[in-house]
Amino acid sequence: MSVVLTRVHELAEIKEELAARDWFMGTSGNLAIKVQDSPLQFLVTASGKDKRKKTKEDFLLVDGEGNPVGATQLKPSAETLLHCEIYKRSKAGCSLHVHTVANNVISELYGDAGKIVFQGQELIKAFDRWEEDAELQIPIIYNYAHIPTLASTLGDFVKEDKGAVLIRNHGITVWGKDGFEAKKILEACEFLFQYQLALIQAKAGLLASTGALNN
Ligand SMILES: CSC[C@@H](O)[C@@H](O)C(=O)COP(=O)(O)O
Ligand SMILES: [Zn+2]
Helix, strand or coil: CCHHHHHHHHHHHHHHHHHHCCCCHHHCCEEEEEEECCCCEEEEEECCCCCCCCCCCCEEEEECCCCECCCCCCCECCCHHHHHHHHHHCCCCEEEEECCHHHHHHHHHCHHHCEEEEECCHHHHHHCCCCCCCEEEEEEECCCCCHHHHHHHHHCCCCCCCEEEEECCCEEEEEECCHHHHHHHHHHHHHHHHHHHHHHHHHHHHHHHHHHHHC
């Protein structure tokens, strides 16, 4: 099987799994997987499609500038430049972008601080941080409508071969050395976000009930 076809299958499988989690609401989300370095070529989801649906035209091959390689009717994801930044600035082999309610709420709650920090959480290990007091910082960037600006802002935070960046009131973009690692990081982030929201809610409930008892 050709490398392109192998990668198509890999990305299709990830797409199916993320769809099963309902992480592609309202046609949101885009996925990419590297096919080759020098010159850079990667597969990216076609723009504007319902990514829950499996079709023969889900992905297309693009170059380092995000332009299609070869003739195609398909339009690359509107956010292809973000994936370009990741592959140019790291050795990542796969990058994933999804919008979820949890990642949007977290991005708004912590957006003014420019980051959310997790510590003392087992799932930080998904980022290969094994120390007991490891701290995980996920940057939160402004959701620039101008995609080249959004892409270069995200690029400033691509400092390792795996990572995650939240885009305020938009979604999350993660990357890893391959599809397995990128998906692991995405799932770990979403777990941490859901945990944080549940914790805030539980604390508020506790405060309200002790307040009621004291009155
Ligand atoms: C209507 S979904 C929002 C889109 O603008 C975008 O943020 C997104 O994630 C999907 O865009 P796409 O061009 O299909 O890759
Ligand atoms: Zn998006």
